Amino acid sequence: MKYLVTHWERVIKLFIEHSILTFLSLFIALCIAIPLGIVVSRNKKAAVITTNFFGVIYTIPGLALLSFLVPFFGLGAKSALITLAAYAQMILVRNTITSITTIKPEIIEAARGMGMNKLQLALKVQFPLAIPIIVAGIRIATISIINLAFIAAFINGGGLGELVLEGIRTNNSGKIISGTIALGVLMVLTELIFRIIEHFISLKPRK
Structure with missing residues (x-):
């Protein structure tokens, strides 16, 4: 705790770096x-192939994927962003497919009966009904990215992992504890934000 008090400026700097790394990779x-999940949800075979493909990527150890990308994209945040975005695909694509395919067929037929074309059906019916499941997937993916972003420190990608890695290398428990606490705060804040979003979304019942 002493390190956290005496070096709070650096901890906050790394906290911000970790946050930027997390949410930028999430945006990518x-x-x-989302577009891929919507497209492949129309074809069961395509959906299975896509989820299996990203499932294979998800099983690759983070450091192994980072090591593979470094020769192409170099050390730093770029390789870390690609790795984090790749790992998030499994959760996000799967949830997007699920959110679309679980909409009741009678709702779709009713919308078509009202004369809606494919674009109107997607924007006015399917996407609004799919939002709760998609947001739940985004929450899970974000928490996963926050955890995985620790490995960015191994390739000079910044973030709180840098503090923990320094603590391990120098046997400095203060750095390790400070980095862990900051990570926990980020995860709790993120969880609270998404819970609030999900609460407001749930106020509009899914028919």
Whole structure:
């Protein structure tokens, strides 16, 4: 705790770095996963192939994937961002597919009976009904990314892992504890934010 009090400025700096790394990689992952999940949800075979593909990526150890990417993208945040975004795909794509495929067929038929085209059906019916499950997937993916972002420190990617790694190398328990506490605070804050979002979404019942 002494290190946390005497070096709070550095801890906050690394906390911000970790947050940026987390939410930037999440944004990249969402830009890929949401459209992809919506598209492949229309075809059961495509959905299975896609989830299996990202499932294989998800089983690759984080450091192994980082090591593979470093020769192509170099040391630093770029390789870390790609790794984190890749790991998030499994959760995000799977939840997006589930959110679309679990909508009751009679709701879709009723919307078509009202004369809605595919775009209107997607924007006015499917996506609004899918939001609760998608948001739940985003929450889980974000918590996973926060944990995994620790490994960015191994390739000079920044974040709280840098503090913990320094503590391990120098046998400085103060750094390890400070980094762990800061990580816990980030996870709790993130969880609370998403719980609040999910609460407000749930106020509008899913038909």
